Amino acid sequence: MIQEFCAENFTAIPKALREGVQRIELCDNLAVGGTTPSIGVMAESLAYTSEQGIPLMVMIRPRGGDYVYNDIELKIMERDILEAKKIGIDGIVIGCLTQEHLIDEDAMLDLLEQAQGLQVTFHMAFDEIPKDKQLAAVTWLAEQGVTRILTHGGPLDQPVETFYPALKELLAAADPRMTFIIGGGITAQNKNQVLSTLGCVELHGTKLINLTAKDTKY
Template sequence: MIKEAAVENFTNVPTVIANGANRIELCDNLAVGGTTVSKGVMAETQKYASEHHTPIMAMIRPRGGIFVYNDTELKIMETDIFQAQELGIDGVVFGALTDDGDLDTEALEMLIAAAGGMQITFHMAFDAIPIEKQDDAVKWLIEHGVDRILTHGGSLDKPINESINQIKETIKSANGQIIVLPGGGITKDNVDQITSELGVAEAHGTKIV
């Protein structure tokens, strides 16, 4: 079981690794859902994590709020991906949508190209895609080599137990071709029950260990 801990900055990284996290999603500003950390934080976290054989997934998000980005913001994201790659970060976490809630395929193609050779997680922007469009989104992400989709199965306002059926629909769409990573409200107390019910081998949370 891969327990991916979402961690803000470096401060708690040693603790969560010691407590059993075997992958880290590295963020700043978790209060807004996570943004990109500084180069210094990324470098020190990568150094520590590699010494403890723990992969790092770096959040690539220039600000909180909606997942519709302008050209300047996308250029910032591309530069941050190059920086993460230069520092030896294992993977990156990002998402980009249009005003209509579709995948911003042009932006995503650019970001995916920048991340060449790194793992890619499409983050909870997925949950902002209208349900009737999600199956097509999954297919596009598979075709473009994205490794996993982080999803709560709906609004974070509702407990993950109420989103299980929608996450199962995403798993069905994925058809074993892309990892579906459940997150949002998964804790060390419910992780075994939720992963068992969904039949998944990875889970994500801020309190997963």
């Protein structure tokens, strides 16, 4: 099992690593689903995780809301990727959709060009893709070198257990080159059940470990 801890800033990262987390996703503004953290937060987080041999993935997202981005927003994302590469980030977490909730292939190709050499995860924008289009989306992403998809299986306002049947079907039928990370409502209390039920190997969340107020404040 690989546990990917979602960190809103640096503060909880040391505790997460002490608790055995194997990967960090770093972002800002979790209240809107996560946005791009500052270069300063990236750099200090990377310095710490690198010392521990733990990969750091960085959210590249210019704002909350939907995943349909205009040209200016895409330029911002491209620049953020380049700046993240300069400081040695291990990978990025991205996702672009069209108005029809399909993968925006042109936007993704532009971002992936800037991200060459980095690990790439497609985030929970995936859950907005129509179910009958998801397998094709997985194959397309795998062909572009994306190796992981983060999914809850459906709307985040419903517990992950609701989507066990759909997730099982997806994991069984999807392109074998793709690894799925199950996230959204995964906690220290239910993670073993999720693993055993789905047979997945990677989990993601902010509550994979038990944190106190002291762990999340400077």
